[in-house]
Amino acid sequence: MLNYDIVVIGGGPAGLAAAIEAKKNGVDSILVIERDRELGGILQQCIHNGFGLHIFKEELTGPEYAQRFIEQLEDMGISYKLDTMVLDISEDKSLMVMNRTDGLLKIRGKAIILAMGCRERTRGAINIPGTRPAGVFTAGTAQRFVNMEGYMVGKKVVILGSGDIGLIMARRLTLEGAEVKAVAELMPYSGGLTRNIVQCLDDFDIPLFLSHTLIDIKGRDRVEGITIAKVDENRKPIPGTEQHYECDTLLLSVGLIPENELSKSAGIQLDSITGGPVVNEAMETSVKGIFACGNVVHVHDLVDWVTEESRRAGRNAAKFIKDELWDGGPSFRTAAEKGIRYIVPHMVRVENVEQTVDLFMRVDDVYTNVNMVVKLDGVRIRTITKKHLAPGEMESIKIPTKFLKEKSGGLLTVCLEKEGA
Amino acid sequence: MNKKEMICIVCPMGCRLTLQEDVNEEKGYKVSGNQCHRGIEYGIMEQVNPTRALTSTVKIKDSSLNRLPVRTDHPIPKAMLFECMKLLNHIEIQAPIKMGDIVVENVLNTGANIIASRSMA
Structure with missing residues (x-):
């Protein structure tokens, strides 16, 4: 059995930032475990730019953003294992791990940081009708084929879902010579950033059909065509609005799910809305000494925020190792109310917070000119006016600890209120 | 207008x-x-004169992967994106390469270089 102070599961942006930050905070015995053949995670296939505007104040591509962290990790002498799969975590923080060189081995960490990221929802997850031919890919799988392996996925393409990956792939496949016929989105708004609609769809005259869904896939061996239809306010297809497209490829960009099989095996409590672990201000899960960060906790829209959150997890895991993480004192639960889907973290122990308590959340619909209202036990303590809110964009609120310091605990809520109400 | x-x-x-x-x-x-x-x-x-940064890939020989991600180091005219993509189709690079290395100098006389987005051994 191998023993480390901190074991990080996942070598993507979250795991890299957490490991580096833990080392910076005085922990030397760290191991990063990655199942792919190299570090960097999904960033390696995101060859478009737009990463790092907050963290580095410049616009980088995914591989460039990853390489900065990989180089830092290597310079700091943090060890890692590639091509290695974690099969199981038990509550005593020992891991069952397997790879081709070591075979099956047991690794024990005094602390563990979960950074497994998320995976894409598939055709099966959203029950798309029709035949089952080849040519149906999730957008991220297609991205890996095209950008890393060098395989083109198709010539005539329709994309279901207008999340950022779907939009990015519409542009990518167009540049590579495919004809992207349409992007269909179930909701009345796009889940992607406005700039991506402009530079990925408008630039290439690719039509975006909002409030549309896929109702049929045709083809025996390969996709031959698909049918989309407009949906009503209950998201049910409206008869007579069907449009048929001849195509050989369908990409799905229909959401991401935090990957928490290992969290479950460790007996960690999950949030049914985010699909990720319930965490406190230190990014610690319901099992003491097991931390989590990045998309395994909740799906982020910018990698910069993943880095920030993971640094917090790494710093606190180091504190845990040094026995500096407080477990007493006033603690506050957080709860999402009207208009807010979820809040991370779920619990805040004020003793561990330096200046502000940072709450991250998503709204449940598109809103204009609303107030985000923070209440402590029903009493308003902060109001932030927002011109525009959308489910695709994560929001954050900072609460100065002075509001919480004198209290012995309580409930922090966030809700939306119409301006002037 | x-x-x-x-x-x-x-x-x-x-x-x-x-x-x-x-x-x-x-x-x-x-x-x-x-x-x-x-x-x-x-x-x-x-x-x-609308311009865009272009990100794409080129073939790479003797590396763990088949494609090297590349980008323009400055935005290029939007109208030249497809012409530039055509040119990249014919490029093949020999590994190893370092992030930031120039793959195509002054691409299509735009003044922008095509550079590697990552190192590959």
Whole structure:
């Protein structure tokens, strides 16, 4: 059995930032475990730019953003294992791990940081009708084929879902010579950033059909065509609005799910809305000494925020190792109310917070000119006016600890209120 | 053109810009709706000579992967994106390569270089 102070599961942006930050905070015995053949995670296939505007104040591509962290990790002498799969975590923080060189081995960490990221929802997850031919890919799988392996996925393409990956792939496949016929989105708004609609769809005259869904896939061996239809306010297809497209490829960009099989095996409590672990201000899960960060906790829209959150997890895991993480004192639960889907973290122990308590959340619909209202036990303590809110964009609120310091605990809520109400 | 609406794509904010012809302005246009100075630059460029950064891949030999991600080090005219893609189709690089290495110098006389987005052994 191998023993480390901190074991990080996942070598993507979250795991890299957490490991580096833990080392910076005085922990030397760290191991990063990655199942792919190299570090960097999904960033390696995101060859478009737009990463790092907050963290580095410049616009980088995914591989460039990853390489900065990989180089830092290597310079700091943090060890890692590639091509290695974690099969199981038990509550005593020992891991069952397997790879081709070591075979099956047991690794024990005094602390563990979960950074497994998320995976894409598939055709099966959203029950798309029709035949089952080849040519149906999730957008991220297609991205890996095209950008890393060098395989083109198709010539005539329709994309279901207008999340950022779907939009990015519409542009990518167009540049590579495919004809992207349409992007269909179930909701009345796009889940992607406005700039991506402009530079990925408008630039290439690719039509975006909002409030549309896929109702049929045709083809025996390969996709031959698909049918989309407009949906009503209950998201049910409206008869007579069907449009048929001849195509050989369908990409799905229909959401991401935090990957928490290992969290479950460790007996960690999950949030049914985010699909990720319930965490406190230190990014610690319901099992003491097991931390989590990045998309395994909740799906982020910018990698910069993943880095920030993971640094917090790494710093606190180091504190845990040094026995500096407080477990007493006033603690506050957080709860999402009207208009807010979820809040991370779920619990805040004020003793561990330096200046502000940072709450991250998503709204449940598109809103204009609303107030985000923070209440402590029903009493308003902060109001932030927002011109525009959308489910695709994560929001954050900072609460100065002075509001919480004198209290012995309580409930922090966030809700939306119409301006002037 | 008298007035034109557009969405700024410089950063994820996505400001809604209004571009108006104005002889009193130095560059002949007045931009409003921007939340930073880069919006002004973008708005005018988008009218006069729209440019885009191009990211793509080229073939790479003797590496663990088949494709090397590359990008332009400066934006190039939007109208030249497809021509540039055509040119990249014929490039094949020999590993190893370092992030930032020039893959194509002064691509299509745009003044921009195509550079490697990562190191590959």
